[in-house]
Amino acid sequence: MQQGDILDLLEAADWSDIIFRLTNHALWRTRRYKWISGRPELLPGGMTPEDLALTAVLKVWDGTRDWNPVKYPNLLTHLMWIVDSDIDHLYRSTEHRKTVRMPETEDKGEIEVPDSQAVEAGKILSPEDELIAKEERDFEEKLKEELNNSVKGDEDLEFLLLCLEDGTDRPAEIAQITGWAISKVYNLKRKLYRKAAKLGNAFSNKN
């Protein structure tokens, strides 16, 4: 496909729709991680999920992350990959990791120092990674509890959360397992958006 044809496709895209979908994607993806700011809307380097979405669009336009419509016909999917990759990069960034707090201990003399070679080989988590993993588990438990409380009494939403807990998150799969029409899954998603919006601080993972 010629550059001129790709340009025509990019110009014809519905960018208002794309930026809303992409920002929503970035907002929920950043909530998956525990950030040092304690707030998923405040990322390392002062970035926000909106910035991530806009940066992804910019990267496609300036050629940093070229879009190949033949290989990847869905432009939004391509942009969502860029956002995911940038979130991952931010999460692994030195700026983020160097500011993670270390566990406090009263008896410093008894700290068990892990074998550095085993840590490097990934067999044992470093104290820093162990702390991050624990904080993430706690955050996940807290969020799950808050969400379950918020949907109490709504059998459909309760069942939807059970599906998610089981690792089933694709609407088509959920529809298949529950026997619901796919449109019902989408309606429940909208309902869950409203419930989640009311939770507000539950997604702020500051201890």
Add this chain to the structure above:
Amino acid sequence: MKDKKEKKGFLESFSDFMSDPEGISTEDLRTELIGQGVDVESLEKKVMEIVRKGSEERRLAWQKHAREQRAGIEEIFESRRLAKTAEDIRDRIMKILEGGYGHGALSYAEAYFRKKETVSERDLETLLNDLDDLKLLEELGEGKE
């Protein structure tokens, strides 16, 4: 239900489900973003600015590329035209030698060749230009293309 080996954690599944905009209308997403404190108007403005600038720059870059390609093609055509001209020169010289352009032209050509040990295409072109200047080809009405 899911096999334990491929099972995602709750947070990952929840985030994947909520971040997938499939089945949600633009208007619903707009409302959802406003509910989350996003300034949708500013967001829309910013993306349109990126698109406008990006489109302008890419179009310019693409036009530059197209111009370069065209220049390359024209260069090829030009070199072929010269080759054709060289062929034409040879034909015309043959006609002069055969007396096709008259006595004046033939005499001039003979004098020209006497002065040279080897003759290049460039020399032949010069000879034809000289004959044109001397009106020896034009006068006969056969030298003009």
